[in-house]
Amino acid sequence: MAPLPVIKHLLRLPNVHLLQRVGHKAAAAFGVQLDKSIPVVHGDLDKLPPNIKNFVLEKQELCQPSAIHICDGSEAENKKMLAEMVSDGEIKKLTKYENCWYARTDPRDVARVESKTVIITENERDTIPKPKEGVQGTLGHWMSPPDLDVALKDRFPGCMKGRTMYVIPFSMGPVGGTISKYGVQLTDSKYVVASTRIMTRITPRVFDLINNGDFVKCLHSVGCPKPLKRELVSNWPCNPDKVLVTHIPAKNEIISFGSGYGGNSLLGKKCFALRIGSTIARREGWLAEHMLILGITNPEGRKKYIAAAFPSACGKTNLAMMEPTLPGWKVECVGDDIAWMKFDSEGRLRAINPENGFFGVAPGTSEKTNPNALKACMSNTVFTNVAETSDGGVYWEGMEDPPKDVTITSWLNEPWTLDSKKPAAHPNSRFCAPARQCPTIDPDWEKFDGVPIDAIVFGGRRPKGVPLVYESFNWQHGVFIGAAMRSEATAAAEHKSKVIMHDPFAMRPFFGYNFGRYLAHWLSMNKSGRHMPKVFHVNWFRKNDAGKFMWPGFGENSRVLEWIFKRTDSKDHSFSSESAIGLLPSQDSISLQGLNEAVDMEGLFHLPREFWLEEVDAIRKYFDEQVNDDLPQEVAKELTNLEARVKKM
C-alpha cells in the first residue's frame, strides 16, 4: 500500500521527533516504503522482521544513502569491503602480518568526545544528579527531547548521500546466550563495519533471535555526504564540528554523528554495552560494568573468576591477559573492558564479556607488558593511528626499540625517528583484534550463562597514599569504595593533563542514568540467599619520594591476585588485618618469593593520616557537589565511618 501523503510528507521533511513518535505506528499501519531509487545491493529487506525493516526504512528516508547493504558477517563480505577501502585509500594492508590493516584518521577524530556525548530523558534528573548550586555537573551530559530533535534535524537529513548504508545485525555476548542482547546498527562507514565484525558477532541469526521483539537501535553517520564539501584528511570521513553521540534509554536507541573513531562509532561498545546497557540492567536487575573479567587457577587446579574496574588506559587489558610470575598459577582472559553480570537462580553472580574483540590502546603494549595482546594482534587486526614501518609492520611508543633497517612513518603520515619531537603513534592509537586470538583466552569465555564471579576489584592510578591492595569490610563498604574511586586522567578521551580525577566505578564517562540511582541499584544487589562477591581496591601505581613506582606490576600482580584468591576462600579475617580504610594483607600474606627486586612493603601499605584526611575531604566535596541529594544515605554513612576511623589513626 502506498504511504498516505501526509505521513510520507512528515517522513520526508523529516521532522525527526514526530517521525520517532509516529514512526513505528505509521510504518506498521501505512507501510513506509523504500525509496525506489535506493537499491538494496546485498541482502533482502523483505526478509527482515517487520520492526527492523521499518527501522531501516525510516532511517533511509532520513539519511538518503545511495544504496543499502544488509551485512551477513561473512568472510567474503569482509574481504570485499576491505578491498574497497584499500582502493578508496581509507586503509592499507600491513604486509608483514596476516590479514592486518592500517587506518590513519583525521587528527581531529582520535578519541571519544565526552563533551559531545549525551543521554536524552524527559527529566534531567533521570540522567544526572542535580549538582550543588553554582557547580558544574561532571557525571554525564543531558539533552532534552526537543533539543535532540533540533540537533538531529541539523545533522541527519541527507547525511549519507553518495554513500552506502550498511545494516549490521549484531549480538553482544554469545549468540543465543542467556545474558546476551541484540542490536542493529546502521552506518555509512565501512571501517565501522569491519571493526564491528571484530568487536561483536555479526550474523543474520540475530534477526531471528530478535524475532520482531526488542533490540537496540543504532544509527551512525560520519556526516560526510558526497559530493564532499571539503577535502578529507587521510581519506578519513568525519565531521568534527558536528560530533554528537546520543542515547535514548526510553527507546533503547543510540544515534551518533560526525565521528568514525572508537567508542563514538563502534556503537556496541561504550554506547550499547555500557550506557544503554546500564539502563537495561537497572530495569532488569543486573549490572553492566566497565570491567575486565579474568579466571585465575591456583597450583592445585582450583579456579575463580574476578571482575575488575579500572578507568580507561590504566592497564585493564594488561591485567586481563597477564602472565603470572608466581609458579604454578594461571590467569586466563574472559574480557578486557566490559562485564555484564547477573545473579543466577542459585544466587551466584555470573558474568559475560559482551564483546568479541579487543579495542586496545597500542602504546605501551610490549613483550614485557603484554605479550598475549601482541600475539592476539598479529593477524586479522585493524590498527588505527599507530606508526607504520617501511616493511609493512606497525610501531608505537613502548613497543620495543624501533626496528633497525626500516623507516618509520608516524600516525600523522610524517617521517619519524627517535629524534622527532612528536610521538610516532597517537597516545590513543588502537589495535582491534579478535578475542579468540588471545593465547590465554578462557575456555569458558563464551559460556552462555557466564562465569561465576568471586571477587570484584576496583583500582586506579594513585601515585600517593593508596595501598597496593585492601578489601572492603562488606558489600555496602565495597559500593562506597567504588563510588570514591579516583585516578590520573588518560589519553582515551579528550583530557589533556595528568590531574587526579574522580571516576566512580570507572564509569564516569559511561553512566546511562543518574549516578545516585546507580549506587542505589548496586546496594540493592545485596539480597539474602545470594553469594555476594568480596570487594577489593588495588593500586599498582604508588610512587616513592624519588618518583619511582614502588611495585613492579604486570606479571607480579599475580601476587596480589593470590591474596585476593585466598581471601575469597576465607570466612574470617585470616590473611588480613583491619585498618581505617579496610582489610589490609596481614604480615607476609602476600608472597614475595622469587621477586627479583626488593620491594618496600611497609611503604606500599603505609596509610598517611594527612593524606587520608584530605582524601575524605575530597570525597565529601565530590559527593556533596556532584551527587548531592541523590547520594544514598548508606554511602554517606560509609564516608562518615571512614572519617571517624581515619581521625583515630
Ligand code: OXD
Ligand atoms: C576504552 C575506554 O576505549 O575506556 O575502552 O576509553
Ligand code: MN
Ligand atoms: Mn574501556
